[in-house]
């Protein structure tokens with residue numbers, strides 16, 4: 001017996017950081033929206049809301065303010081007011097000061113669990129949202145006018161005009177839509193942990209480049225540090241297995257004494273790093289956002305910020321079209337082409353920047369480290385290069401979405 005499908009305008013597959021944000025952004029548009037997320041928000045294994053820390057740019061803070069979640073995040077957010085970049089074992093370094101660029105901070109460091117909790121709290125309050133969680137999208141059937149989605153555990157299937165893939169780097173929706181993705185394995189693993197040191201964190205983020213990969217030491221609101229240590233897979237396996245005292249000693253050797261003696265470490269987690277990039281971000285009645293569109297190396301902390309701009313832009317395009325024509329087909333080729341065009345330069349720019357940094361600082365060919373030192377010193381002396389870098393906090397290039405500029409969606413009153 002076939003079960004009647006539940007009809008919606010937009011079905012979002014994946015309620016991680018990016019998919020959950022899109023569901024909130026679409027709420028004031030009046031569109032009928034479904035969100036399907038495979039893992040319960042409080043589950044220890046929730047892949048998006050885990051113990052990682054995320055550096056949020058100023059544009060992201062604006063989006064979160066507009067979505068009504070920033071007030072829940074702010075008390076646990078540590079501002080980055082100074083950035084110190086160095087090349088391990090060499091003399092090249094650069095410093096950036098937020099005050100010199102007329103901004104309070106380059107961004108804010110928050111743990112993913114705090115972000116997840118704030119988003120979930122707001123989502124639970126959306127009465128019109130068809131929220132299926134925990135439920136997995138198990139099959140996607142593309143049709144000319146609608147897309148049919150099966151979800152497990154069994155519930156009525158969904159029929160959507162537009163399906164948004166926010167289901168991460170190994171996106172089921174992307175595969176079902178036949179959209180190819182290039183995958184490049186960096187042969188690096190990020191070992192992530194929270195560390196307490198003799199000197200409490202006070203607004204300085206350290207980015208240090210080593211031949212094995214970059215590592216970041218980020219300030220946390222409780223005075224501790226979020227450490228993202230990128231290593232070769234073999235070295236990461238070794239570091240993951242070390243007792244705490246030996247891990248701290250190894251980290252101290254690699255990072256030095258800038259924050260004093262490293263005293264304690266919390267639980268460590270390991271993330272193999274790949275660049276996964278879909279060749280196009282739209283297909284028939286399908287839009288890709290966040291890691292489903294591009295999953296980047298964490299160097300420079302851009303992946304989520306970029307993914308959130310995907311979500312904010314898609315919400316803006318849909319709101320504009322609905323305002324022009326209440327009966328618009330939100331999954332039509334014209335709507336999707338507009339979304340893809342608006343995302344193109346930001347997406348390409350940030351992807352090239354992060355990939356380029358990983359490769360430049362991993363290059364040990366004769367002469368390259370010296371050129372890098374020179375480059376860093378020149379950067380340190382160039383106010384315009386630093387100004388360009390500080391603008392990354394809003395987006396790389398192209399049209400910055402309204403929500404990231406602190407403006408409401410078209411046709412929607414500000415909160």
Ligand SMILES: Cc1cc2nc3c(=O)[nH]c(=O)nc-3n(C[C@H](O)[C@H](O)[C@H](O)COP(=O)(O)OP(=O)(O)OC[C@H]3O[C@@H](n4cnc5c(N)ncnc54)[C@H](O)[C@@H]3O)c2cc1C
Nearest residue numbers: 014016017018038048055137168290291301302303304305
């Ligand atoms: C070590 C590390 C540090 C990072 N630091 C930063 C940083 O400082 N700043 C920054 O901007 N970015 C950072 N990033 C990147 C950032 O974590 C990602 O860009 C972000 O998590 C992407 O979110 P997402 O919602 O697109 O995807 P994901 O986080 O992968 O979420 C996908 C969601 O979809 C769900 N899902 C998958 N398949 C299905 C299905 N079939 N049905 C239902 N649900 C499904 C999953 O359960 C999950 O919740 C970092 C990444 C790493 C690895």
